Amino acid sequence: MNKVKIRTVKRAIRGDQQAFSQLVLGQADYLTRTGHLYLSRDVDVQDAISETTLIALHSISQLQKPALFRTWLTRILIRQCYRRYSEQAHEVCDLADLPEMPTNLANVSVDEKLDLLGGLKRLNDGYRQVLLMFYYNGLSIHEISDLIGMPENTVKSHLKRGKSQLKTWLGGDYFEK
Incomplete structure (x- = not known):
């Protein structure tokens, strides 16, 4: 992670919501691709990303290594995807929704x-x-x-x-x- 992004992460850790927003928006495509690895429906992926964003916003002050922001955010997303995946494990799979x-x-x-x-x-x-x-x-x-x-x-x-x-x-x- 470059120095500019690390500074932005540090600002977000200190409570700068604009810095946090900038960081999350910069990861939007990556989060969407990662979400689709675990969930097939777009609506579920977007829900997982939204929940991830809220959790990250509330807990970013606990991030101890700013250079690991992306890894930290990805772990939150994966947990949210698994939660949704387990909730929907009993649903019938629609062929149009396959990844x-x-x-x-x-x-x-x-x-x-x-x-x-x-x-x-x-x-x-x-x-x-x-x-x-x-x-x-x-x-x-x-x-x-x-x-x-x-x-x-x-x-x-x-x-x-x-x-x-x-x-x-x-x-x-x-x-x-």
């Missing part, structure tokens, strides 16, 4: 994509989160490690185990590059 697949899956049939999304839903939260961040958001292992506070080797293990479970359940190599 866009990564470009390396462009040649995969619709049935295989549906199988993949069903398989991802069956994974435990840790494996699913890492797979989504790596394949859908294009984050590196190091970035995922920093973002969720998990050692890099654990991220690698989650990727390997999650892919292995998907291959076992689906019988295909959907994530092979």
Whole structure:
């Protein structure tokens, strides 16, 4: 994070709401993309972002390392997405609301994509989160490690185990590059 942004974060920590607004607006596209990794409906993503913004506004004074603002904000968003995801786990999935697949899956049939999304839903939260961040958001292992506070080797293990479970359940190599 550059010095100007760190100064803006420090101003926001001291209670400057305009600085906070500037920071959150600067992260809007990133928050929306990240929200879509966890939630399929736009309205749910926007609700999660709104709740994230309110929580962040009320608790920014507790942020101890201004350079980690984006990571801190992302963690709040992920918690909000998981909360909404668990509330809606019983709902029937509408095909029109499915998230866009990564470009390396462009040649995969619709049935295989549906199988993949069903398989991802069956994974435990840790494996699913890492797979989504790596394949859908294009984050590196190091970035995922920093973002969720998990050692890099654990991220690698989650990727390997999650892919292995998907291959076992689906019988295909959907994530092979």
